[in-house]
Amino acid sequence: MPGLGERAVSSQLGQVTAEWRQKMGPASITLPPSAARYTQTLRTQLADILINRDGPAIQPGSRSYSRSWIRDGSLTSTALLRLGHDKDVKDFIDWFANYQYDNGKIPCCVDEHGATPVPENDSHGEFIYLVAEYYRHTGDKAELEKMWPHVAKAVAYMDSLRHQRMTAQYTVGANKPFFGLLPESISHEGYSAKPVHSYWDDFFALRGFKDAAFIAKELGKPEANDFAQMRNSFRGNLFESIRQVVITRKIDYIPGSVELADFDPTSTTIAVTPGGEAGRLPGPLLNRTFDKYFQSARLRGVGINPWDAYTPYELRTVGVEVQLGQRGRAHELLDFFFKGQRPEAWHEWAEVVYRDPKTPKFIGDMPHTWVGSDYIRSFLDMLAYERESDSTLVIGAGVRNEWVQEPPGIHVSNLSTEYGPLNYDMSALGKVVTINLRTGIRMPPGGIVVYSPLDQPVLSAAVDGVAAPIRGQEIRVRKIPAIVTVRYAR
Secondary structure (H helix, E strand, O other), X not given: OOOOOHHHHHHHHHHHHHHHHHHOOOOEEEXXXXXXXXXXXXXXXXXXXXXXXXXXXXXXXXXOOOOEEHXXXXXXXXXXXXXXXXXXXHHHHHHHHOOOOOOOOOOXXXXXXXXXXXXXXXXXXXXXXXXXXXXXXXXXXXXXHHHHHHHHHHHHHHHHHHXXXXXXXXXXXXXXXXXXXXXXXXXXXXXXXXXXXXXXXXXXXXXXXXXXXXXXXXXXXXXXXXXXXXXXXXXXXXHHHHHHHHHHOOOOOOEOEOOOOOEOHHHHHHHHXXXXXXXXXXXXXXXXXXXXXXXXXXXXXXXXXXXXXXXXXXXXXXXXXXXXXXXXXXXXXHHHHHOOXXXXXXXXXXXXXXXXXXXXXXXXXXXXXXXXXXXXXXHHHHHEEEEHHHOEEEEOOOOOHHHHHOOOOEEEEEEEEOOEEEEEEEEEEOOEEEEEEOOOOOOOOOOEEEEOOOOOOXXXXXXXXXXXXOEOOEEEEOOOOEEEEEEEOO
């Protein structure tokens, strides 16, 4: 700035730096210096998400994507909630709810001209999920009550959609896999040329039915039982549809749609997170889906499989690998995706990453903060995630050996979960890793699971000095605060 001396510039820089530190929110994550890229990318992506907002509207970009999708917004809001940005999410919910149609339909997108009428059938479930997720993190029952009419109308609309595929013609022949699903949609960009029955839509609808039943129960609404029946019926139809497509098309993975039986693991991730269906889906089919993806991704990463470009929405697979117990795979994938950060020092991704960085083609927005939120959610899953199947909080399932073995270890403070703020420290001394679970969270119904931090054989574990059983890689804790020690063979 003309006329400003060095002292004035330094003062203003310090002021802006302090303001941004405050804007980062209450969550604090400290890793050893060798892991600086992880936390630097976390902070940068959080800042970029906040910068890309337009008032209450959460946007994936400010140039190509200067509009707000509930699809992007719901998952980006999840990242914000986990880092303590409750008000930003509440403002987004309140703003987007105003654009709901009278028939209960949630628009896919809102821009300066208003709601986009194009039907994208994932939107209704995403909105309900977002309302429930905000409540799970904040306990704000007043907001939940305020959103109840919007939720109830969205459920009625989803129910009307699924009934379009429950007539007699969908009970026989080639139409049977469509029975009880949502109608065709183009919510998945790969289906824009011709709408199909997308399982992306259906898994978000299932998430919506599940959360609608949860919301109704929390508010003591008489619709709770009806919504639970819709949830169960829809899940049964969805799983049966997948089973039929797998058999008739002779595939060994969860397909992306009925018509194409396409292999689309990046979209299938939402069945696991935020869908929460990993414990209910057929294990071999789910595992094979991500085995197949990883095998292909590894060949790409080492240069055997040729490639020109990819979309870093694939970052979602990192969190799924963590939740499937594949820590090594998760980090191998993330190491590859980090190479797509351009410029490297910016700690962000464009929507499209080309092998040749000088390729003069469409990159979407850079930074693209829906992609950024996928990173945040996957990285935070490495530190802690909620496991719906047994109502537990899983800690440390994705930490690297060196994060624990190098000083100062891992320090997590005020990381928001549906059980309250999580606080813990994890470090190694010789052959023993100590996990200090500090006060803050409420004990989950299924307890806390500490996942063995090191990829080494475990000799023993203890909770507050009392021997604790180890099942697989898991030590279950039923008290807070607690000190967990894990002793290794080498």
